[in-house]
Amino acid sequence: MSSLVERDQQVVWHPYAPPSASPLFAVERASGVRLVLDDGRELIDGMSSWWSTIHGYRHPHIEAALVAQIEKLPHVMFGGLTHEGAIRLCERLVERAPTGLSRVFLSDSGSVAVEIAIKMALQFWQSRGQPGRTRLLTLRGGYHGDTFGAMAVCDPVTGMHTLFERVLARHVFAPRPERRFGEACTDADFAPIEALVRENEASLAGVILEPIVQGAGGMWFYSADVLKRLRALCDELGLLLVADEIATGFGRTGRYFACEHANVSPDILCVGKALTGGTMTMAATLASEDVARAMGEGEPGVFMHGPTFMGNPLACAAANASLDLLEDGSWQGRVARIEAQLADELEACRTLPAVKDVRCLGAIGVVELHAPVDMSVVQPAFVEEGVWIRPFGELVYTMPPFVTEPEDVREITRAIHAVVSRIA
Numbered sequence: 001m002s003s004l005v006e007r008d009q010q011v012v013w014h015p016y017a018p019p020s021a022s023p024l025f026a027v028e029r030a031s032g033v034r035l036v037l038d039d040g041r042e043l044i045d046g047m048s049s050w051w052s053t054i055h056g057y058r059h060p061h062i063e064a065a066l067v068a069q070i071e072k073l074p075h076v077m078f079g080g081l082t083h084e085g086a087i088r089l090c091e092r093l094v095e096r097a098p099t100g101l102s103r104v105f106l107s108d109s110g111s112v113a114v115e116i117a118i119k120m121a122l123q124f125w126q127s128r129g130q131p132g133r134t135r136l137l138t139l140r141g142g143y144h145g146d147t148f149g150a151m152a153v154c155d156p157v158t159g160m161h162t163l164f165e166r167v168l169a170r171h172v173f174a175p176r177p178e179r180r181f182g183e184a185c186t187d188a189d190f191a192p193i194e195a196l197v198r199e200n201e202a203s204l205a206g207v208i209l210e211p212i213v214q215g216a217g218g219m220w221f222y223s224a225d226v227l228k229r230l231r232a233l234c235d236e237l238g239l240l241l242v243a244d245e246i247a248t249g250f251g252r253t254g255r256y257f258a259c260e261h262a263n264v265s266p267d268i269l270c271v272g273k274a275l276t277g278g279t280m281t282m283a284a285t286l287a288s289e290d291v292a293r294a295m296g297e298g299e300p301g302v303f304m305h306g307p308t309f310m311g312n313p314l315a316c317a318a319a320n321a322s323l324d325l326l327e328d329g330s331w332q333g334r335v336a337r338i339e340a341q342l343a344d345e346l347e348a349c350r351t352l353p354a355v356k357d358v359r360c361l362g363a364i365g366v367v368e369l370h371a372p373v374d375m376s377v378v379q380p381a382f383v384e385e386g387v388w389i390r391p392f393g394e395l396v397y398t399m400p401p402f403v404t405e406p407e408d409v410r411e412i413t414r415a416i417h418a419v420v421s422r423i424a
């Protein structure tokens with residue numbers, strides 16, 4: 001019998017990988033913040049399985065909710081039928097989200113939640129008798145998912161638009177805001193973004209962005225002023241503001257939603273990733289009453305979308321359990337403590353020759369290098385150090401589960417320093 005990795009390499013495809021992914025490690029189980037590989041090695045998870053496992057693996061409260069749900073109703077179609085878990089989840093999302101968002105459309109992944117948001121924005125203008133408003137303005141350096149609609153609003157360079165340029169929708173790309181989080185943004189700083197919005201206003205449905213933290217497109221934290229100014233500009237011109245909080249939602253940046261850093265409410269909000277605490281695949285798109293009402297007016301009088309697994313009861317149970325765990329607010333202290341520790345301990349990386357920048361916000365720590373890492377060297381090196389860190393291009397970053405104890409955060413920062421210091 002060949003090893004799991006060898007068997008995998010015969011038939012399995014991995015994200016952003018050639019048909020036979022390498023290097024590759026087989027995970028047997030996980031608990032708390034630790035992954036256990038099939039050879040028995042334990043790794044501290046510095047990635048929260050891509051922002052999602054905020055409470056760690058196998059949290060007993062989420063597990064109990066899943067077990068209870070599986071014995072009652074694991075799945076049922078959502079067309080014409082409903083169930084308590086979905087109702088309760090949507091009530092709670094509306095209650096917790098920035099004010100003004102009052103309707104929830106459930107789906108099964110982040111990219112789909114973004115597709116739905118884009119569809120809603122376009123259908124909104126259709127129903128208003130302005131079908132020519134089909135474009136979105138977005139910020140360079142963004143990431144919104146891998147499906148065609150979402151890909152079209154990702155950064156045109158890192159999102160590899162050249163590969164699909166003949167079929168992708170053409171949107172408007174404003175420069176990445178260079179003012180960092182915590183810095184003020186002057187009229188002059190904002191002018192290039194504002195000019196693009198005004199120039200293209202007649203064909204725009206709205207603005208789509210990741211508030212405050214741009215994730216996979218560059219791990220960049222920008223000034224909250226930019227978000228405030230964009231909200232004001234959208235209000236002035238009647239454009240919709242779509243906030244993609246798939247990575248930032250549920251506490252990751254130190255606030256429940258990153259929009260709260262700027263005290264703004266979007267017209268449409270996408271959540272995903274940590275929604276179920278990383279146990280089930282689920283996402284949601286929230287809309288304002290204005291947007292929701294527009295879906296019911298004009299032709300066809302309904303919102304044209306409906307995934308097969310929409311509102312899956314198991315996913316709803318996991319999401320409700322994850323929201324329970326956030327309810328006592330203790331995540332706030334944990335995230336603040338992780339932020340302080342990451343900032344303190346990653347600072348030592350700044351003077352390493354390979355390093356261009358170090359930045360931290362909430363439970364996110366980023367070490368940006370001058371050049372992309374060689375994954376065939378760096379990935380096994382992190383495993384040797386006993387942590388799971390998955391760099392991306394020139395970005396070595398960590399967003400550990402909120403429950404990570406100080407000694408484990410210490411292991412993560414130690415490993416990052418050790419591995420990065422060996423890069424020429």
Ligand SMILES: *Cc1c(COP(=O)(O)O)cnc(C)c1O
Pocket residue numbers: 109110111112114143144145146210215216244245246247248272273
């Ligand atoms: C991950 C991510 C998506 C896509 O979510 P998937 O579940 O991978 O489809 C969209 N937007 C942002 C900001 C993300 O981080």
